[in-house]
Amino acid sequence: MGVAARSRLSETGVVLRGLQAFRSDLVTAVGLVLGLSFLFVPTLRAQRTQLKPGLNIFNPQQDIEIGKRVAADAEKQLALCNAPKVDAYLTQLGSRLAQKLPTGSVQYPFEFHCVNDKAINAFALPGGFVFVNRGAIEVAGDEAQLAAVMSHELSHVALRHGTTQATKAQLAQGVLGIASGILGDTTGGTLLTELGVFAAGGVLLRYSRAAESQADIMGTQVLYDSGYDPRAMAQFFEKLEAETKGKNPPEFFSDHPSPEHRVERVDEEIDKLGGVPSNAKRDSADFEAIKREVLALPIVKKPVPGEPSVAAAPASPSGSFAAYQAGAYSLKYPDNWKKYPDSDGGGVSFAPERGVLDDGSGHSALAYGLIVSVTKTKVDPADANALQDATRKVIEELQQANPNMKVTHASERVRLNGQPGLSTYLSNDSPAGGQETDWIITTLRPEGVVSFVCVAPLSAYGNYDKTFSTILDSVRFAH
Numbered sequence: 001m002g003v004a005a006r007s008r009l010s011e012t013g014v015v016l017r018g019l020q021a022f023r024s025d026l027v028t029a030v031g032l033v034l035g036l037s038f039l040f041v042p043t044l045r046a047q048r049t050q051l052k053p054g055l056n057i058f059n060p061q062q063d064i065e066i067g068k069r070v071a072a073d074a075e076k077q078l079a080l081c082n083a084p085k086v087d088a089y090l091t092q093l094g095s096r097l098a099q100k101l102p103t104g105s106v107q108y109p110f111e112f113h114c115v116n117d118k119a120i121n122a123f124a125l126p127g128g129f130v131f132v133n134r135g136a137i138e139v140a141g142d143e144a145q146l147a148a149v150m151s152h153e154l155s156h157v158a159l160r161h162g163t164t165q166a167t168k169a170q171l172a173q174g175v176l177g178i179a180s181g182i183l184g185d186t187t188g189g190t191l192l193t194e195l196g197v198f199a200a201g202g203v204l205l206r207y208s209r210a211a212e213s214q215a216d217i218m219g220t221q222v223l224y225d226s227g228y229d230p231r232a233m234a235q236f237f238e239k240l241e242a243e244t245k246g247k248n249p250p251e252f253f254s255d256h257p258s259p260e261h262r263v264e265r266v267d268e269e270i271d272k273l274g275g276v277p278s279n280a281k282r283d284s285a286d287f288e289a290i291k292r293e294v295l296a297l298p299i300v301k302k303p304v305p306g307e308p309s310v311a312a313a314p315a316s317p318s319g320s321f322a323a324y325q326a327g328a329y330s331l332k333y334p335d336n337w338k339k340y341p342d343s344d345g346g347g348v349s350f351a352p353e354r355g356v357l358d359d360g361s362g363h364s365a366l367a368y369g370l371i372v373s374v375t376k377t378k379v380d381p382a383d384a385n386a387l388q389d390a391t392r393k394v395i396e397e398l399q400q401a402n403p404n405m406k407v408t409h410a411s412e413r414v415r416l417n418g419q420p421g422l423s424t425y426l427s428n429d430s431p432a433g434g435q436e437t438d439w440i441i442t443t444l445r446p447e448g449v450v451s452f453v454c455v456a457p458l459s460a461y462g463n464y465d466k467t468f469s470t471i472l473d474s475v476r477f478a479h
Ligand SMILES: [Zn+2]
Pocket: 152, 156, 207, 212, 215
């Protein structure tokens, strides 16, 4: 079962900013009737912000060579989504956006990859190698918001921020002599051998705040010129801010200007561009289909070099059982499962090895196994609905922590060690990808409501059903 901190994909709370400014047809005609347009336009509207790459000791061809080598290394180190449809979609969307980069910027051979990482992040290496985390696709409310992230990254490439940053690092080290050497070396090899290929990525991606702000501004222009609602840029920041509240900010956020300031600057640029066009694109059926595909991808932990990148499913539950004794009850669980005491006390979980996964944001989530909790409640023995009410509360609490959890079979009466209980089936997003089944048995005891939550991915549930029944049949209450 997922944990409290799972990403919510709801669109609520997104504040729409930016002016719905009216864009006169005269504005587009400006170039044709210069004299006339002067009368109507310039006093109201500033020009779009002009941005140029900064000081750089590398040439654009070296950007490509450096980027290619770091990208090849990154592809080995990162878990890619390995979803051809998703990569094809990112390539199609990214190429469309790249065409709208300011004319005069170098034509880079853009490449786009989906990374199987739930952290909300994206990055671009010099020369046009763009990596988009599944987390960024999953959190984007529509195509315009994903296009916003990608436009931001494409702008880093066009403005050559990676090698500008490397230039600064080289100059700061007083290695001007080496710099001239690098200039003569078309592969950018000196930088790479000095730093190690992947470590070079660290230097290449450590952008300044000014660079981030430039990528926001140019990204907004690209969005606008591609026909997307340019407000999507600010909306994505706000979403990112909401998603990461109270948690460690993802990399995409860490080095960026404060979100309020970013939103303000983006809004300013939208005004300069002439406001939000009335027919601006927001979403597409393609995006929604790709997002569904990404949400269903198996979750992969960051691979340790030398280990297979896809986490294998746990071994089948053992037919031999171990005994567990708590104060209020005892039970038997498969002897190849481990026991995880609940840090809050009052609860315990049993799960196979690889049954507890990282949900992608650094939190543990149980994908296979059993969670037992005892919630202290005062029970009126005369109240015929007490069990029903208590069960409803247990489910509501689970749903608060797991917004996508739904009841699939309404509660039915069962007996657990001779005691009246309720059995309820629910579905939820599985941290292993796809859907999971949650079978919940609740019963009232003098200690409070005791709930047994049996969890397995929907696709594997058939292998666990019998084990769950055996565990529940083994439950003995203390008195
Ligand atoms: Zn950036």
